[in-house]
Amino acid sequence: MASVRPYKESDKERVQHICLANAECLDKPESLQKYILIMYCNYYIEQEPGNCFVAVNDEDEAVGYIICSENYDTYEERFKDLYLNQCAAISPTKYVEAKLDLLSHSMFKKQYPTHFHIDIDDNYQRMGLGSLLISTLKAHLRKKNINSMMMVCGEDNQKAIDFYKKNGFKDLITTKMGHAMGLEFED
Ligand SMILES: CC(C)(COP(=O)(O)OP(=O)(O)OC[C@H]1O[C@@H](n2cnc3c(N)ncnc32)[C@H](O)[C@@H]1OP(=O)(O)O)[C@@H](O)C(=O)NCCC(=O)NCCS
Known part of the structure; x- marks a missing residue:
């Protein structure tokens, strides 16, 4: 039976693997893998590990995750300081892409300062783990007096849109950067 627990440093490799697998990047060039990890994984687990949770199997191996940044302004400042130069080192195009990606979470930062990414290993999808990760993060954020969260997914990722x-x-907005959706906590 899979369950959910706080993220630990020892989960890093598994979390990065799931991130690359779900981005269909396991067989892609190292530079692309690096970019995907910088943008969608490393900031969160390195800078805000306390806002990250994993779904684990019976062997306590991570089979899914939800990784979160609780405040957009802090995220932007730290990302620009510590990660944007890593994107620039990959290529000028990736630098521009990264800056555009930052914008996709900034548009709603007043109403939704908190954003997250979620991914479940193929073999563990549609078992309720994604929903459990969402409710775990929601309860965690409520304790910090945060009352909303948002994310951006591919506009053609219908199974994710249905899940959210x-x-x-x-629905918040669809742009070239994807489909933004938000949740305000009412209960
Ligand atoms: C989207 C995702 C996080 C959902 O997590 P999950 O554990 O599979 O979802 P749950 O079991 O909690 O919820 C199931 C609901 O999600 C949607 N869903 C999940 N997987 C689906 C699939 N393969 N086909 C269709 N709908 C699916 C459905 O609405 C489903 O409800 P239903 O079973 O009543 O039809 C997970 O499937 C995933 O990681 N997918 C690949 C990566 C991805 O898209 N990540 C999100 C990027 S923004």
Whole structure:
């Protein structure tokens, strides 16, 4: 039976693997893998590990995660300081892409300062783990007096959009950067 617990440093490799696998990047060039990890994984687990949770199997091996940044302004400042130069080192295009990606979370920062990424290993999807990770993060944020969270997914990622709708998220906007959805905690 899988369950959810706080992220630990020893989960890092598994979390990075799931991130690359779900981005269909395991067989892609190292530079692309590096970019995906910088943008969608490393900031959160390195800078805000206390806002990250993993779903684990019976062997306590991570099979999914939810990784979160609780405040956009802090995220932007630290990201620009510590990670943007890593994107620039990959290529000028990746630097521009990274800056655009930052914007996709900034648009709603007043109403939704908190954003997150979630991924479940293929073999563990549709078992309720994603929903459990969402409710775990929500309870964690509420304790910190945070009352909303948002994310951006691919506009053609219908199974993810259905998943978020099922978990109470509403549509915010669709741009070239993806489909933004937000959840305000009411209960
Ligand atoms: C999207 C994702 C996080 C959902 O987590 P999950 O543990 O699979 O979802 P849950 O079991 O908690 O919820 C199931 C609901 O999600 C949606 N869903 C999840 N997987 C689905 C699939 N393969 N096909 C269709 N709908 C799916 C459905 O609405 C489903 O409800 P239903 O079973 O009543 O139809 C997970 O499937 C995943 O990691 N997918 C690949 C990566 C991804 O898209 N990440 C999100 C990027 S923003």
